[in-house]
Amino acid sequence: MLNGPKFVEVSDLVRVFPTPEGPVRALDGVSFDVRRGEFLSVVGPSGCGKSTLAMLIAGLLRPTSGVITVDGRAVDRPQTDLGIVFQNAVLLAWRTALDNVLLQLEMRGIDPRSYRDRAWELLRSVGLEGFERRLPHELSGGMRQRVAICRALIHDPPLLLMDEPFGALDALTRDQMTLDIQGICARGGKTVLFITHSITEAVFLSDRVIVMTPRPGRIDSVVEVELPRPRRLAVRELPAFAGYVRGIRDRFMAQGVLRDIEEAPAP
C-alpha cells in the first residue's frame, strides 16, 4: 500500500495567522505526501497546526506559502472531491439521519433520490438500521458522528479528511468507531488523512503516523506501522503495538509536550 502513487503532495507548507500578539506560525515548512489508498494519521498536541493542515488540504484555507496538490492538481480553491468529518457531527437539526446524509448531494445540485438506496445501505453498514428517520436530537453522540461519516462517504470520494472525528465521544464508542472506520476504509480503498491527538488511535488505524511538534507546527518524525490488517482491538496489547506507541510517546517527551514523573514510586 505504501508503494502506491502519490495522491496528496504537500511541500514546504507555511501558514501564518495574524493575532493581536503578532503573527503565529501555525505550520512552518511542512512537507509530506499521502499515497493512494493509504491511511495516514497526523498526531500532535493542540496548537501543532494539525487542524489547519486539514483545512489547507481541503482548500478551505489558503497557505501563506507552499504548495499542495491532490491527484496532481494544485489546491487553490475549496476541494469538492473529498469527504470531511469534523469533531462535531454538525448535522442539520431539522433533517432526519437519512436526509442529513443526502444533504451532500443536494448541495451539489444532484437529485438525491437516486442515492437513497446507497444512503440506506451506508447507514445500515455503520449500525444505524432503524434510525434512518430519526432527527439528530434523538440520536446519541456516537450515532450522530456515524451519520456525519456516512454524509462524507455518500458521494464515494477518493479522499477522506477526518479532523479528530472521535474527539467528543466516550472511550467505548471510540473503540467501536475505530473498528468501523477501519472496515469502511479497507472496503472503499479510500485515501485517508486522519487528525488525532490519540497516539493509540493513530497507531491502530494507520499505515503511517506523522508526529507533529507545536508552536510552530512542524513534522517531528514519520512512523511506519507494519501491523497486519485487519487489526482487532486486541492488537493493542501486542508488544509490537506497544513499541510503536512508546516510540511516538518518546518523541513527545523529547519535545517536552509530555513529561513523565521523575522516578517510579517504590513498589
Next chain:
Amino acid sequence: MTWRDWSPPLLTLVAMVVVWELAVALLRVPEYILPAPRGIAAAMVKEWRYLAQHTWITVQEVLLGFAMAVAVGIPIAMAIVYSPLIERAIYPLLVGSQSVPKIAIAPLLIFWAGLGLFPKVLVAFLISFFPIIIDTVVGLRSVEPEMLHLARSMGAGAGRTFVKIRFPTALPNIFAGLKVAVTLSVVGAIVGEFIQADRGLGYALLQANAVMDTRLGFAAIIVLSAVGIAMFVAVDLLERRLIPWHASHRSELAAGTL
C-alpha cells in the same frame, strides 16, 4: 398545551375576576371609576358591532405594519450578515436609533403621513422592525463554521447554502423576533390611533374615556388584549408548524421535567 398546563393560569384569572366583582360590590365603587366585570361583559355584548368595526381597522393596521417590518427587516438583516461594509455603515446607527423613543416621534410621523390607515401602519412598522433585524442577524450568524466549511466542500454557492442551511438554522431566532415584533406592532397601531384617528380600537378607547363610559373603555381594552394574544398565538402556531424540530417544541420538554 394540555389541561394541566393551562388550567392553573385560567383558575387564577377566574379567581381574580371573582375578587374584582365582589370588591366592586362590597366597596360600592362607582361604575365610572371601576366597573364590575359583569358590567364590562354586558357592554361587550351590547356594543359588539361597534367594537368589531373598530377591531377590524386596528387589525389591518397591525398586520400591515407587521408585514412591512418583516419585508424590510429580514432583507436588511441579510445585508448586514453578508456585507461587512453594510454592517459597519448601518448597524451601529440602527442600534443607536433605538434610543430614540419612537412614541415621541409618532406625532411627527402622523403629521407627515396624513390621515387614514397608512400613518398608523407606519408607526406599527417603525416600532416593530428592530427586533426582527436583531434576531435575524443573530440567527443567520448562528450557523456553525464547520457547517459552512462543509457546504463549500460540497461545492454549494452562497444561494444554495442560504436556502438549505443558513435560513432554516436562523428560523428559531427569526421567530423569537417575530413574536416580539407582532406584540410591538399592536402597541404601534394604538399609539398611532391615539394621536389622530377617527376609527380603530385606540380611537374607541379615547371616545369612551371622553364620555366617562368606563365600561366600554374596559371592553375596548379587553378586545385589544385579545387581538394582541391572537397575533402572538398565530405566530407561535406558524412556528410550531415550521420548526417542530426546535428544542422549544419537543414534546418531552413540553411535558415538563418533574
